[in-house]
Amino acid sequence: xxxxxxxxxxxxxxxxxxxxxxxxxxxxxxxxxxxxxxxxxxxxxxxxxxxxxxxxxxxxxxxxxxxxxxxxxxxxxxxxxxxxxxxxxxxxxxxxxxxxxxxxxxxxxxxxxxxxxxxxxxxxxxxxxxxxxxxxxxxxxxxxxxxxxxxxxxxxxxxxxxxxxxxxxxxxxxxxxxxxxxxxxxxxxxx
Numbered sequence: 001x002x003x004x005x006x007x008x009x010x011x012x013x014x015x016x017x018x019x020x021x022x023x024x025x026x027x028x029x030x031x032x033x034x035x036x037x038x039x040x041x042x043x044x045x046x047x048x049x050x051x052x053x054x055x056x057x058x059x060x061x062x063x064x065x066x067x068x069x070x071x072x073x074x075x076x077x078x079x080x081x082x083x084x085x086x087x088x089x090x091x092x093x094x095x096x097x098x099x100x101x102x103x104x105x106x107x108x109x110x111x112x113x114x115x116x117x118x119x120x121x122x123x124x125x126x127x128x129x130x131x132x133x134x135x136x137x138x139x140x141x142x143x144x145x146x147x148x149x150x151x152x153x154x155x156x157x158x159x160x161x162x163x164x165x166x167x168x169x170x171x172x173x174x175x176x177x178x179x180x181x182x183x184x185x186x187x188x189x190x191x
Contacts, residue, residue, distance in 0.1 A: 008087040013141040014148050014162040017174060021128055021136045025117070027155050033121035041065055044094065045110040046101050054109075054180060057166070060101065062094045069094045079164045081145045112185040124151040131167075132187050134175045 028035070046060035047053045057076035062069060072088040091097045098108050115130040124142035138157070140148045149159050163170060171179045177190075184191050 009085070010082045011084040011086050011141060012082045012143065012145060012148065013084070013139055014081055014152070014159075014164060015137050015139045015167075015170065016152070016157045016161055017137045017163055017170065018135045019128070019138050019157075021117075021130070024128060024138060024155065028119045028121065028126065031121055031154060033119040033126065036118040036120065038115060038117035039065055041114050041116050042094075043112045043114075044098055044108050045112065046098070046106050047109045049105045049107060051107075051109075060106065062091070062097055064094050069097065071097055074166075076166045076169075079166075079169070081148065081162075081164055083164060084166065110179070110183055110185060113187055121154070122147065122151055124148060126151070126155075129167075131171065132185060132190060133177060134171060137163075137170070 042064040044062040046062065047058075053059055059074055061072045061074065063072065069091050070088060071091045072086055075085040077083050077085060102108060113132065117128040117130075119126040119128075124140055124147055127139045127141070128136055129139060130136045138155075140151055142148050142151070148162075152159050152162070163174075165173070168179050171177050171185075177185075179185060182190065
């Protein structure tokens, strides 16, 4: 995220699944990575009325993070380190933004939560994500694949185990949770 709170372009990211969260946090501390804390992210995933976007790998996401609300448009073009296009910026109110999208024909399809512990190290953002019902994973995001590979190596993560699918695909294909059909995927509700 840029200082102004907005960005647009290709995301360069990789995930490593089934990590030992405690050991990874200790490794980050040993490397003197900057710890930005752990926060609960409450999100609303929004699709077009006919759900064509779901099939096309496109969606809008409203994310509540502490006192900030962030609107993202994501388009998953391919399952590669740079296969997702994203536009992201701050909005004043999750509820008002959701109402606006509903009024123009979009559907607030799924409510979801994850616990995210964020670090930064060598210009790479390291997010340790804990979703309901699946083991924690880490996501590295930076300016280049080379930067991600260096940080992965510093953390003892083998690049051959990197996963480039988006979170929905990971949750559905690796953990057999039918996220595309769920309206709620939170720590206290899954339906």
